[in-house]
Amino acid sequence: MSHLKDDSGAKLGMWLFLFTELLLFGGLFLLYSAYLSRYPHEFSAAGRQLNVVFGTINTVVLLTSSLLVAMAVTAVQRGERRRTLWLLGGTILCAAIFMAIKYVEWSTKILHGIYPNSPHLAAGPPGESVFFSLYFMSTGIHGLHVLIGATLLAWVGSKVKRGAVHGGDYILLENSALYWHLVDLIWIFIFPLYYLIL
Amino acid sequence: MTTVQPTQPSFWNDTGKTGLAAWIFSTDHKRIGLLYFYSTFGFFLVGVLLGLLLRIELMAPGRTIMGPQTYNALFTVHGVVMIFLFIIPGFQGSFGNLVMPIQIGARDVAFPRLNLFSWWLYIIGAVIIITSLFTGGGPPDTGWTFYVPFSSRTGTNVSLAVFGVFVVGFSSILTGLNFITTIHRLRAEGMTWGRLPLFVWSLYATAWVQVLATPILAITLVLVMAERLLGTGLFDPGRGGDPVMYQHLFWIYSHPAVYIMILPAMGVISDVIPVFSRKPIFGYKMIAFSSIAIAAFGSLVWGHHMFTSGMSDTAILVFSFLTFIVAIPSAIKVFNWVSTLYKGSISLDAPMLFALSFILLFSIGGLSGLILGAAATDVHVHDTHFVVGHFHYVIFGGAGFAFFAAMHYWLPKFYGRRYAEKPAIVAWALMFVGFNVMYFTMQVLGMKGMPRRYYDYLPEFATLNLVATIGSWILVAGLIVMLVNLFRGLFRGEPFVGNPWGGATLEWTTATPPPTENFEEEPVVTHGPYDFRGTGIP
Numbered sequence: 001m002s003h004l005k006d007d008s009g010a011k012l013g014m015w016l017f018l019f020t021e022l023l024l025f026g027g028l029f030l031l032y033s034a035y036l037s038r039y040p041h042e043f044s045a046a047g048r049q050l051n052v053v054f055g056t057i058n059t060v061v062l063l064t065s066s067l068l069v070a071m072a073v074t075a076v077q078r079g080e081r082r083r084t085l086w087l088l089g090g091t092i093l094c095a096a097i098f099m100a101i102k103y104v105e106w107s108t109k110i111l112h113g114i115y116p117n118s119p120h121l122a123a124g125p126p127g128e129s130v131f132f133s134l135y136f137m138s139t140g141i142h143g144l145h146v147l148i149g150a151t152l153l154a155w156v157g158s159k160v161k162r163g164a165v166h167g168g169d170y171i172l173l174e175n176s177a178l179y180w181h182l183v184d185l186i187w188i189f190i191f192p193l194y195y196l197i198l
Numbered sequence: 199m200t201t202v203q204p205t206q207p208s209f210w211n212d213t214g215k216t217g218l219a220a221w222i223f224s225t226d227h228k229r230i231g232l233l234y235f236y237s238t239f240g241f242f243l244v245g246v247l248l249g250l251l252l253r254i255e256l257m258a259p260g261r262t263i264m265g266p267q268t269y270n271a272l273f274t275v276h277g278v279v280m281i282f283l284f285i286i287p288g289f290q291g292s293f294g295n296l297v298m299p300i301q302i303g304a305r306d307v308a309f310p311r312l313n314l315f316s317w318w319l320y321i322i323g324a325v326i327i328i329t330s331l332f333t334g335g336g337p338p339d340t341g342w343t344f345y346v347p348f349s350s351r352t353g354t355n356v357s358l359a360v361f362g363v364f365v366v367g368f369s370s371i372l373t374g375l376n377f378i379t380t381i382h383r384l385r386a387e388g389m390t391w392g393r394l395p396l397f398v399w400s401l402y403a404t405a406w407v408q409v410l411a412t413p414i415l416a417i418t419l420v421l422v423m424a425e426r427l428l429g430t431g432l433f434d435p436g437r438g439g440d441p442v443m444y445q446h447l448f449w450i451y452s453h454p455a456v457y458i459m460i461l462p463a464m465g466v467i468s469d470v471i472p473v474f475s476r477k478p479i480f481g482y483k484m485i486a487f488s489s490i491a492i493a494a495f496g497s498l499v500w501g502h503h504m505f506t507s508g509m510s511d512t513a514i515l516v517f518s519f520l521t522f523i524v525a526i527p528s529a530i531k532v533f534n535w536v537s538t539l540y541k542g543s544i545s546l547d548a549p550m551l552f553a554l555s556f557i558l559l560f561s562i563g564g565l566s567g568l569i570l571g572a573a574a575t576d577v578h579v580h581d582t583h584f585v586v587g588h589f590h591y592v593i594f595g596g597a598g599f600a601f602f603a604a605m606h607y608w609l610p611k612f613y614g615r616r617y618a619e620k621p622a623i624v625a626w627a628l629m630f631v632g633f634n635v636m637y638f639t640m641q642v643l644g645m646k647g648m649p650r651r652y653y654d655y656l657p658e659f660a661t662l663n664l665v666a667t668i669g670s671w672i673l674v675a676g677l678i679v680m681l682v683n684l685f686r687g688l689f690r691g692e693p694f695v696g697n698p699w700g701g702a703t704l705e706w707t708t709a710t711p712p713p714t715e716n717f718e719e720e721p722v723v724t725h726g727p728y729d730f731r732g733t734g735i736p
Contacts, residue, residue: 009308009383016375020413027417027447031432034443042438117429126438133430133439137421 007171014175018182021145025186028138032193035130042127047198049114050135054105055195058098059187065094066184069153069177079167081160088157091180095150102143106136138190142183149183152176206713208614225310226714227295228612233317234291235609238284241324245280246674248272253636253670256663259655266653270339271354273651275331277342282363283324285597286455289462290373290408291320293604294401296612298377300705300712301395303386303721308379312372319369326362330355341651343452346433346444350425357426360419367412367419370458374408377401386704388723395703395727396485400465403489407454407461411497415451418444442507449500457496459593460560461489463600464531467553469727470603471535473701474550475542478728481534488527495524505576514573521571528564532557547699548622552603555630559595563588566641581651584644587637595633602629602680607699609688614711616694617687621679628676636669700733702726 036043072087113120114132121129156176159165165173206212209228213220221229252272255262264272299307307313331337334355340348349356381394381402394402422444424430431437433444472479479485501509501517509517535557544550566588569575579585610616639662644650648659655663697706702725708717725732 006308006383009379012382013309013312013375013379016378016409017371020371020375020409023410023413024417027414027421027450030447031421031443034440035438038440039438116424117431122437126436128438129431130438133424133432137424137430137432141417141420 005169010171010175011178014178018178021182021186025138025141025189028134028141029189029193032134032138035127035134039125039127039130042125043131044198046128046131046135047194050195051105051108052195054101055191058101059191061094061098061101062184062187065091065098066181068094069180073170073174073177076160076165076170076173077167081163081166084160084173085157088153088160091153092150092157095146095153098146099143102139106139135194138194142186142190145183145186149176149180152179206709206715206718208709208711209714210711212714223314225306225314227299227306227310227313228712228714230313230317231292231295231297232612234287234295234320235293237317237321237324238288238292241279241283242285242288245276245284246677248276248279250670250674252276253667255653256655257667258664259657259660261654267339269653270651271331271337274338274341278327278338278359278363281342281455281459282366283320283327285459285593285601286370287320287366287373288601289459289466289597289604290370290377290401290404291317293397293466293601293608294373294377294462297608297705298398298401299380299384300708300716301398301703301727302381302384303389303704303717303723304380304384305715305717307376308383309376312376316369316372316376319365319372323362323365323367323369326365327359328362330358330362334358343448344419344422345448346422346425346441347435349422350433357423360422364416364419367416370408371412374405374412377405378409381405386721386723389704390723392483393723393726394486395465396468396479396482396489397462397465397703399486400461400468400489403493404458404461407458407493407497411451411454411458414447415455418447418451421447442504442509445504445507446500449503450497453500453503454493454497456593457492459597461492463556463597464489466600466604466607467535467556468531469701469703470549470553470607471538472542472728472730473699474547474553475539475544476700476730477538477542478726478730479534480537480540481530482726482728484530485534488530491527492524495520495527499524499571502571502576505573506580518571518573522568525564525568525571532561532564546623547606548617548619548626549603549607549699551623551626552599552606555626556596556599556603559591559599559633562638563591563593563595566591579644581649582644583640583648583650586650587639587641587644590637590640595637599629602626605684608705609684610694610710611705612711613688614694615688615691616698617684617691621683625676625680625683628679629673630676632669632672632674632676634669636666636673639663639666639669697733700730702728702730702733706733 068087068090072084072091075084075087109115109132116133116136121132153176156165156173159172209226221233224230251263252269255264255269295307295313299305335353336355338344338352338354338356338359340352340354340356344356344360381398385394421430421432425433432439433441435441468479468485499517499521501513502521505514566584570579570585570588606617606622643659643662643666646659646662648655695710699706704721704723705712707721
């Protein structure tokens with residue numbers, strides 16, 4: 001006896017999972033707001049040490065990737081397999097660019113002695129150390145999500161190539177795209193909070 | 199369904215395959231339910247053993263059978279095992295899986311493979327937690343709450359234990375989202391929201407708490423690991439952090455978590471009481487609504503764990519007020535259960551006795567909770583044995599006794615054999631007496647000022663501690679009688695066929711034990727879950 005395929009159910013499950021991801025980062029945003037109100041000046045000083053250019057480029061890269069994955073969903077609905085694969089490839093490329101820029105950003109910071117538990121931060125004001133610990137935790141866990149999302153899209157891409165995901169059955173790609181939009185959305189909050197408003 | 203066969207084989211021997219692999223790789227919700235049942239209940243027995251050892255140590259002042267470090271490790275592991283490995287996954291995993299899909303007239307849960315994956319994650323998490331006891335710096339000694347700064351500094355194996363809890367939490371999230379989707383999408387024709395059995399309503403509310411609260415625990419535990427491994431200092435006052443922020447984050451999850459433990463228990467009671475009173479449940483809508491209300495308000499009261507931690511007076515006032523509000527939906531349930539009993543034709547079978555004692559024990563636990571919820575009285579009994587007594591009244595006397603009720607009520611349905619009634623009642627009586635002797639004494643001890651988590655105590659507490667320890671022996675004696683009777687009955691007892699309890703929910707309309715697809719034909723629901731007119735029992 002075959003089980004009914006329930007795409008709406010699958011999408012509902014995915015949305016619930018996205019809620020849990022939002023709340024996971026919610027814990028970090030909560031800490032951010034509590035510590036921002038305690039150390040407004042230190043946060044402001046520390047925030048200016050972040051590279052706004054890198055942050056902005058990464059924002060553009062992620063937004064582009066979100067556009068590409070949304071186009072990939074439309075393409076697979078129309079049954080255009082080649083185009084779907086190209087668009088997914090573009091999304092994964094954006095993810096790689098994002099991670100490369102993140103790598104440069106992080107290593108510059110670490111070179112300057114800014115990393116959790118570093119002697120440089122220990123010597124500075126406590127608010128600065130809190131800011132950078134939060135920065136590394138938030139962007140680190142977000143980066144992990146970028147890697148997971150890119151892996152997921154690559155796996156779905158291989159299914160598109162084999163014809164297992166196609167115009168008649170594309171819920172897997174749709175859900176993976178939802179996950180990718182979430183990765184994008186989280187960054188849309190991280191970027192202004194750490195790079196812009198301080 | 200494409201073909202309708204007159205008799206389908208039961209889920210025990212449908213595949214023709216036997217052995218371990220047919221179970222641990224099965225996606226059938228009934229098999230997964232039993233996997234969960236035996237794994238969570240196994241950990242319950244481990245937790246009981248640890249608790250028994252703790253009581254023996256406290257039997258007399260000074261060293262009795264173990265040193266202080268062992269004592270610290272034991273109460274930590276007792277808490278971690280009981281909470282994260284038994285009672286949180288226990289109800290949803292075992293009885294949720296076994297009964298819920300049948301009660302809504304579905305063939306399985308919405309995501310059967312994800313369901314199996316949840317169980318595997320649970321087992322992997324459990325293995326990691328057990329590994330943490332024997333590797334590194336030895337078993338964690340922080341208490342199950344993992345409070346900083348101690349948890350970030352102690353040399354014991356906190357990082358690994360916390361990671362294990364993280365994995366178990368992920369399993370809990372996946373079960374939650376699976377159940378929400380199942381209840382939304384897979385109800386049989388005619389199974390409207392107003393006809394859902396109240397057990398399903400309670401699982402639904404619980405699943406939302408699991409989905410919305412557990413991620414906060416996940417990030418908190420990640421931060422504790424980062425604190426220990428990377429030295430982030432986010433909770434370290436020496437580097438600008440604040441340990442009270444840890445307590446906030448921890449309780450934002452862990453207070454709603456007590457509703458993950460108690461809500462399904464309330465659902466079991468709401469299903470058992472009408473069946474053994476031969477009367478429709480009183481106030482169906484209010485009981486269903488109060489489950490949602492408890493889940494909602496219960497998420498806003500975490501601060502009442504922190505009245506002595508250094509919060510502002512305003513925060514204490516608000517959290518205290520909200521805590522009192524949660525008492526309202528809980529009381530609504532109690533009043534409705536009692537009203538259901540009124541003028542009912544009550545039969546005192548084992549499941550009913552457990553359910554009735556649930557009402558009493560949960561009420562005692564709930565009322566003592568109000569003493570803790572009021573800031574002025576809390577300051578005096580905070581961190582004393584009063585809290586230990588209160589918590590065990592709610593979670594053991596409440597959720598635990600409801601778990602036993604569910605075991606006696608539903609397990610025969612899945613085995614086709616039943617336990618003997620008289621020993622079950624003897625076991626219940628022993629446990630009920632032992633329970634009260636032990637935990638009521640603890641509450642008195644707390645009132646007199648005996649702190650919790652202390653290895654040693656002043657001589658004036660000696661008599662009451664001895665009484666509590668004797669209570670624990672009576673309780674365990676009852677538990678042993680129950681186990682022997684129940685499991686001997688399930689494997690070798692009298693046959694259990696048809697609908698002997700006279701339940702009106704869907705699981706009593708299908709074969710015993712149920713076939714793999716649960717029903718011969720997809721059921722069409724025409725009446726509510728507590729309409730007993732068609733059950734053939736007056």
